[in-house]
Amino acid sequence: MGSNRLPLAPLFGAILLVAAPLVVPSWILFILTLALAKFMVVLAVALFLRAGLVSFGHGLFYAVGAYTVGFGVKWAGLRDALLLVPLGILCAAVVAAFVGVVMARYRGVFFAMLNLAFSMILYAALLKLYWVTGGTDGIGVRPPTFLGVMPPRAIARMSYYYFTLMLTGVVIYAVYRFLASPLGFFLKALGENEIRIEYSGESVRRVIYLTYILSGALGGLAGVLVAFTVGHIVPEYAFWIQSGEFVFVALLGGYGSVPGPLVGTIAFEFIRTYASKYAPEAWQMTLGIIMLLTILFRPGGLWTIYEALASRLSRGWRGAESG
Amino acid sequence: MALLTIIGLDGAVFAAILFLISVGLTLIFGVLRILNVAHGGIYAFGAYMGTYLALGLLGLGYSPYWSYLMLLAGALLVGLTFGPVIERLFLRRIYGQAEAIQLLLTFSIFLILDDLMKLIWGTKPMFVSAPYILLGQFSVAGITYSWYHILLIGLSVAFGGSLMWVVRATRFGKLVVAVIHDREISVAVGINVNRFYTVAFTLGALCAAVGGALIAPTISVVPGFAVDVTVLGFAVIAIGGMGSLEGAALGALIVGLARALAIHLLPELELVAIYLMMVLVLLIRPQGLFGEVELRRI
Numbered sequence: 001m002g003s004n005r006l007p008l009a010p011l012f013g014a015i016l017l018v019a020a021p022l023v024v025p026s027w028i029l030f031i032l033t034l035a036l037a038k039f040m041v042v043l044a045v046a047l048f049l050r051a052g053l054v055s056f057g058h059g060l061f062y063a064v065g066a067y068t069v070g071f072g073v074k075w076a077g078l079r080d081a082l083l084l085v086p087l088g089i090l091c092a093a094v095v096a097a098f099v100g101v102v103m104a105r106y107r108g109v110f111f112a113m114l115n116l117a118f119s120m121i122l123y124a125a126l127l128k129l130y131w132v133t134g135g136t137d138g139i140g141v142r143p144p145t146f147l148g149v150m151p152p153r154a155i156a157r158m159s160y161y162y163f164t165l166m167l168t169g170v171v172i173y174a175v176y177r178f179l180a181s182p183l184g185f186f187l188k189a190l191g192e193n194e195i196r197i198e199y200s201g202e203s204v205r206r207v208i209y210l211t212y213i214l215s216g217a218l219g220g221l222a223g224v225l226v227a228f229t230v231g232h233i234v235p236e237y238a239f240w241i242q243s244g245e246f247v248f249v250a251l252l253g254g255y256g257s258v259p260g261p262l263v264g265t266i267a268f269e270f271i272r273t274y275a276s277k278y279a280p281e282a283w284q285m286t287l288g289i290i291m292l293l294t295i296l297f298r299p300g301g302l303w304t305i306y307e308a309l310a311s312r313l314s315r316g317w318r319g320a321e322s323g
Numbered sequence: 324m325a326l327l328t329i330i331g332l333d334g335a336v337f338a339a340i341l342f343l344i345s346v347g348l349t350l351i352f353g354v355l356r357i358l359n360v361a362h363g364g365i366y367a368f369g370a371y372m373g374t375y376l377a378l379g380l381l382g383l384g385y386s387p388y389w390s391y392l393m394l395l396a397g398a399l400l401v402g403l404t405f406g407p408v409i410e411r412l413f414l415r416r417i418y419g420q421a422e423a424i425q426l427l428l429t430f431s432i433f434l435i436l437d438d439l440m441k442l443i444w445g446t447k448p449m450f451v452s453a454p455y456i457l458l459g460q461f462s463v464a465g466i467t468y469s470w471y472h473i474l475l476i477g478l479s480v481a482f483g484g485s486l487m488w489v490v491r492a493t494r495f496g497k498l499v500v501a502v503i504h505d506r507e508i509s510v511a512v513g514i515n516v517n518r519f520y521t522v523a524f525t526l527g528a529l530c531a532a533v534g535g536a537l538i539a540p541t542i543s544v545v546p547g548f549a550v551d552v553t554v555l556g557f558a559v560i561a562i563g564g565m566g567s568l569e570g571a572a573l574g575a576l577i578v579g580l581a582r583a584l585a586i587h588l589l590p591e592l593e594l595v596a597i598y599l600m601m602v603l604v605l606l607i608r609p610q611g612l613f614g615e616v617e618l619r620r621i
Contacts (some may be wrong), residue, residue, distance in 0.1 A: 122593030
């Protein structure tokens with residue numbers, strides 16, 4: 001990418017997202033907030049996809065983040081967003097630090113399966129320990145405060161949106177920095193050739209481990225924000241179908257770039273909304289068919305459509321300049 | 324004593340059911356090197372189709388003994404249609420591609436199948452009890468147990484045995500082993516590898532459908548029961564070693580016994596026990612009990 005990217009497009013996208021609350025109705029704002037929140041966990045999955053590793057268990061961190069909020073609200077009486085967000089990230093990162101020790105040893109299908117097993121252990125625990133977790137009923141989460149200030153009802157939704165958008169900006173910046181670091185380059189090389197990474201003096205396990213902690217933290221952040229937005233959390237957050245959905249969205253948007261997953265999540269949340277309106281019985285089927293078509297015809301995701309378009313346009317411009 | 328007997332019996336029955344689920348999965352992985360997430364969907368389809376045909380026939384007033392045949396017919400129908408269609412239409416395009424793509428493709432087929440079943444048979448549970456009731460029950464050590472469950476154990480042993488015989492002792496099996504070990508050399512010596520892929524996948528799908536149809540009379544078939552099945556199958560073959568038939572048998576035994584123990588001693592831990600076993604085994608032997616160590620790519 002790089003040279004064949006439209007220079008103004010990301011800026012344009014950012015302006016659209018910032019201006020959105022002023023134009024769009026409240027229900028679209030809700031979907032956008034949800035999409036931005038989920039984007040972070042999708043990005044976490046996409047980081048590993050870029051290294052050729054599939055995680056069918058990022059629901060683990062997503063659920064850890066969400067239940068940190070749930071328990072914080074239910075048991076400790078915490079309800080400040082500026083406290084719960086770091087706490088959720090910390091909890092998920094700590095879990096990732098433990099699970100990551102194991103996970104750094106595995107590749108391929110085993111990486112996918114072991115991730116799945118860990119997330120299913122959490123799922124089973126959340127389901128069965130109902131006196132703590134509320135079981136299948138889940139936990140209701142009251143809206144959070146910001147530094148002790150409860151946003152007035154009229155602008156509540158908008159304030160959550162801007163809060164999420166701000167964190168999205170931070171996450172995008174952080175992940176760009178990570179990918180531009182030596183570690184980020186080694187991560188990308190992982191899918192190509194592991195042994196050469198070690199020849200160049202980097203430990204493959206260290207690369208996977210550190211990425212795992214980062215992606216766990218991102219998953220936790222997503223869980224926290226979704227808990228705020230939806231206001232209700234259930235054990236299904238840790239279920240493997242949920243994790244599969246994250247992988248799917250990463251692929252839909254295109255995991256080769258940072259904006260790809262963002263495009264993917266926004267597209268996905270709108271598809272979901274309309275599918276549940278027009279074909280509520282066939283939502284999974286819609287999802288499956290879209291996924292099949294993406295894999296067979298656009299394996300690089302929606303983002304590659306944009307990139308192809310951008311490179312054609314910029315070639316056109318260059319042609320105009322020289323001519 | 325009664326507790327031990329029931330744990331042993333339940334464990335054996337769970338193991339038989341799990342083996343029926345996972346044997347096709349491990350077969351497909353062994354030959355095609357693809358983890359077929361859609362497996363649970365085919366399994367549930369087999370259960371639905373078998374139940375549907377059996378109920379239909381019973382509704383026409385035929386003798387209940389026909390229901391066994393109908394279960395089998397439903398399974399054959401599902402396995403023989405889905406197997407070739409899925410392999411030819413979809414899987415063939417993604418051999419040798421990234422694992423993410425392969426997993427997601429079969430996952431999307433799984434999602435489509437799951438909804439297809441809801442659209443065809445609705446969301447009400449379906450239950451055919453005739454095959455189960457006909458065989459009656461027996462008592463041992465003060466516990467009443469049904470013969471159908473014992474039949475399941477027998478069938479899964481016979482199933483596994485005959486599959487192993489096919490792979491070890493027949494010409495077809497030897498060719499399959501050749502294809503597994505080296506695809507290119509197999510092509511070079513004149514084996515039609517593409518056809519073997521289709522046959523192996525169809526055989527795997529058939530295993531899933533038959534497994535589903537056999538288990539259907541012991542449970543009621545409800546939407547979404549494919550979801551748990553898929554993950555259980557993963558756990559079993561991950562424990563046993565992916566691609567290994569013996570591994571699937573041993574994995575099924577381990578998971579079945581663990582589940583029976585958990586259910587009778589610590590019911591809260593039922594699901595946790597299965598995945599804990601999987602994590603434990605993979606920690607000690609990452610390739611599974613019967614798996615081969617894969618060399619690192621250079």
